[in-house]
Amino acid sequence: MQQSSQTAEQTFTDIMLWRPALKNFLTVFSPLFMAMDKLSNEMVTNFDLFALPACQPERMQNGISILADFNFPDLAQPLAHISAQLSGQLQALPNLQGNVDPYQKYFAQVHLSEQAILWRSIVTNDANILQELAEKLNLDAAILHFLAKFFFSVLLKALVTKTYGASDISKEWPWDTNNVWQQGYCPVCGAYPTIGWLDKPTIDERNTYLLEGGGRKHLHCGLCGANWRFLRLSCPNCGINESKELEMLTCTDNTHGESLDHCSKCNSYYPLVDLRERINIPHLDAQALGMLHLDLIAHEKGLMPLRLSFWNSFN
Ligand SMILES: [Zn+2]
Ligand SMILES: [Zn+2]
Incomplete structure (x- = not known):
């Protein structure tokens, strides 16, 4: 019997039936998750994306992640695209309402030198790394971190799919x-x-x-x-x-x-x-x-x- 993989919305629907108390919370995030997946899939085919390095078994045996020392090319264009495409869903998040515009303006043209700082804060999951940058930009470091994680996630999922193939639960990576x-x-x-x-x-x-x-x-x-x-x-x-x-x-x-x-x-x-x-x-x-x-x-x-x-x- 072939089991089907659910969309984010289908999984949220199941969970809301089991735990109605989470309904309001999950309903807010469901459109964002759906939009992120759609955008990521579209970017694999419609966007001129670079490929990530191939898996090198010797490096990996030593615990070195593929992107550990990878120099990303300029990500300004894909980040601007993602930020613009998710605008509607982000506006709807209660914790951001009325406060997305200055961040969207920033992500419309992120300077190359700042992309590495954003990346480091995302991968180490440390919003404090963005403190200095946020102060300079007059933005909130926690919100900047929150949004950057969503935007980089869409981009990375597209890059991973493009390089290593679509994420299927039964696949051997x-x-x-x-x-x-x-x-x-x-x-x-x-x-x-x-x-x-x-x-x-x-x-x-x-x-x-x-x-x-x-x-x-x-x-x-x-x-x-x-x-x-x-x-x-x-x-x-x-x-x-x-x-x-x-x-x-x-x-x-x-x-x-x-x-x-x-x-x-x-x-x-x-x-x-x-x-x-x-x-x-x-x-x-x-x-x-x-x-x-x-x-x-x-x-x-x-x-x-x-x-x-x-x-x-x-x-
Ligand atoms: Zn432990
Ligand atoms: Zn990862």
Whole structure:
């Protein structure tokens, strides 16, 4: 049986049925997520994009992400395009309402020298890196960071698709071959994953022969869209390899395969979805946002998200 991959909207619709309390929140972000995917896909074919470097197994075995020392060409044009195309969806976000224009003006022509600063703040997830720049521009560093993450994400997802092929849950990525990538951070951009997933059994459809039992762990990068295989009983943050330190946290009896994986040594956690318990393949970025109820529990327990995002930073 072929399982279909959901759009962000379809995943949000499922989650809103299961957790009506999240309805208002998810309804606000659904159009933005849909627009980002559409734009990213369009840019793969309609935009004159450069390709990212090929996967080099020797570098990757040493834990060096593909973009670790990559010199991006001038991104002013794609950033301006993305910012303009997402304008309507951003205007609708309650936390930005009435405050998007000065940022759009900035992203319409980002200077080359500032692109590297934006990139560094995104990949390390540190808004403070933008403080000086924001002061110079008379903008708010946190909002600049928030928007830059969305814009770079659209661009990176297009670049990853163009270079390594479309992101399909059953695909073997170049860095999965011979398990050359063993790290808890993204093999392409170096960011920490936003969500993990356990795969379904693989069945040879012609003679219904079970090829793999499923349940292997993968991590997903919400920034560039890459996935990679990861050791089931290892912590992506501190690398500890002892099952007694790694715990799973779930919420209800009917979990829909949703849980949090957390590490009692370093106190980090990330959401995890077991695809063996799902009929359709959820949109992973929408799925991560829709597990906010578990982020709240993690926060109460004093755990830290592996990748800080706008929905899981409670200050
Ligand atoms: Zn990435
Ligand atoms: Zn840990």
